[in-house]
Every structure is written in C-alpha cells, then in structure tokens.
Amino acid sequence: MAQKGGRAGKDGEHMKDMGDLTGRVAVVTGGGGGIGAAVCETLAFHGAIVVPADIKPEQCKPVVERVEAAGGQAYAVEMNVMELESVKKAFQEVYDKFGRIDILVNIAGILSGDTIFEVTPEHWDKMLDINLRGIHFCCQSVIPYMEKSGGGSVVSVSSQAGQVGGWMGSVAYSASKGGILAITKGYARQCTAKYGIRFNDVAPGLIETPLTKERGDKPDGIPVGRLGTAQDVANAIYFLASDLSAFVDGATIDVNGGMFMRS
Numbered sequence: 001m002a003q004k005g006g007r008a009g010k011d012g013e014h015m016k017d018m019g020d021l022t023g024r025v026a027v028v029t030g031g032g033g034g035i036g037a038a039v040c041e042t043l044a045f046h047g048a049i050v051v052p053a054d055i056k057p058e059q060c061k062p063v064v065e066r067v068e069a070a071g072g073q074a075y076a077v078e079m080n081v082m083e084l085e086s087v088k089k090a091f092q093e094v095y096d097k098f099g100r101i102d103i104l105v106n107i108a109g110i111l112s113g114d115t116i117f118e119v120t121p122e123h124w125d126k127m128l129d130i131n132l133r134g135i136h137f138c139c140q141s142v143i144p145y146m147e148k149s150g151g152g153s154v155v156s157v158s159s160q161a162g163q164v165g166g167w168m169g170s171v172a173y174s175a176s177k178g179g180i181l182a183i184t185k186g187y188a189r190q191c192t193a194k195y196g197i198r199f200n201d202v203a204p205g206l207i208e209t210p211l212t213k214e215r216g217d218k219p220d221g222i223p224v225g226r227l228g229t230a231q232d233v234a235n236a237i238y239f240l241a242s243d244l245s246a247f248v249d250g251a252t253i254d255v256n257g258g259m260f261m262r263s
Helices: 034-045 057-069 084-098 121-148 171-195 210-215 230-241
Strands: 025-029 049-054 103-106 152-157 197-204 252-255
Touching (some): 034 057, 103 230
Parallel strands (some): 025 049, 152 197
C-alpha cells in the first residue's frame, strides 16, 4: 500500500481504481455463513485473495469453490475465535502462504433470543467470548501482519441491537454487539496513526436469513420496504475494506433500510 490507512485518491485516479483490491489478502471470520460467504465473493470479485476462516473450515468449501469457479483465489483456514492460540495459528498460516494480510472482516458470532431471566452466567460468558472477546483478539493478532504490509483495513460486524438494546435478541447479544462499537473506536484511536490500519464496523438491521424466514419477520417500520440481504451488508463491508473509504475511520455504517436513524 502506498499510504498508511489506505491509499488516498491522486489527481486523475479513477474511482474504480480506488475500489480495486487486486493483490490484497482478506481474512473473513465466519466466512462460511450467509453474510460471510457474500463478503468473500464480493471482495474476490474486486480482486482480493479471500480467506474464509471458520471453526469448521469444511463449511467454507462451497464458498471457495464458487470464488475459484468465478476466476478468483480463495483458501479456507480453521479458526476458533474463542481460542487465542487458534486465532494466532490461523493468521500465521495465512501469512506463510500469501506473505501478507491486508483486510480483516470480523463476522464470526452467535445469536440468541433468550429473555432477561433466561440468561445464565454460562450463556452470558459464551455470547461475549465469541461475539466480543473474539473480535478483540482477532484485531490484536492481525496488527503485526498488516503493519508489515504497510497498513490495512479491519471491518467488524455489529448490529442495530447494539445501538438500541435489541428487540428480539437477548441482552447478552445486545451487550456484545454494543461492545463492538466501542472496540472499533478504541482500536481506531490507538492504532490507525501508529500502524496505518483503519478500523470500522457495520451495524445491520433486519437481514433476511433462515432464522428471519422461520420467524416470519416482516419489513414493518423499514422505510426502504424490505428486509436487508447478505449482499447489502457485503457491499458496505467492501466499501470500508477498500480505498474508497480511505478517510473513514472509527465509524459505524448502518445497514438497516432506515429502520434506525442517527440524530
């Protein structure tokens, strides 16, 4: 990368060039899931070498196959975000294979709809260990590799629930997602100037998934008039991962169709 924190546009540089990810290596935790798969395929479409990381890497095989069938390059790795050694091992494996890491997308997480009185200490610990602690240690562990590459971009997936307290998810889930907003700002404040790495997050609202279909969720209260899609989230993540967002740092992009609007 030419400049820390992403390459800023030069006179005459076209927007398409700033969005080009050719030669960059992107690790996507939870890369075998719906949003993770969409992110991998979107980043690969724009030229990135994508590395879906999952506790069950075999679940990433369909994503790898689709990326390769489209002419891209993908490589799955095993990563358990609850285990620091697993996180470190995965990043080292990626760096050993490709010689760089430029983008990290933190998607791995779990969801729960337990009520306040159903949340047990075990439930609370697991939710925050995966959704929050896992992101912290992924960010912490990837910094040395991105620094060697001259900078990079980290994008984490929070939730509208982390901003409004949730409406169907448990308080533990809302707390974990709200914590991601704080982690993003903390890393941006402490690491961007020093290491040339930008940290941002996206906060999806109601996204169409097997769970929302099962619940029969309707787009009531969403000005856009529909539920979001995995591709909607992937598009926002691509923007933050690329140099199109070179001057965006410590920010949250809401992907909720206008259901929640900031004042």
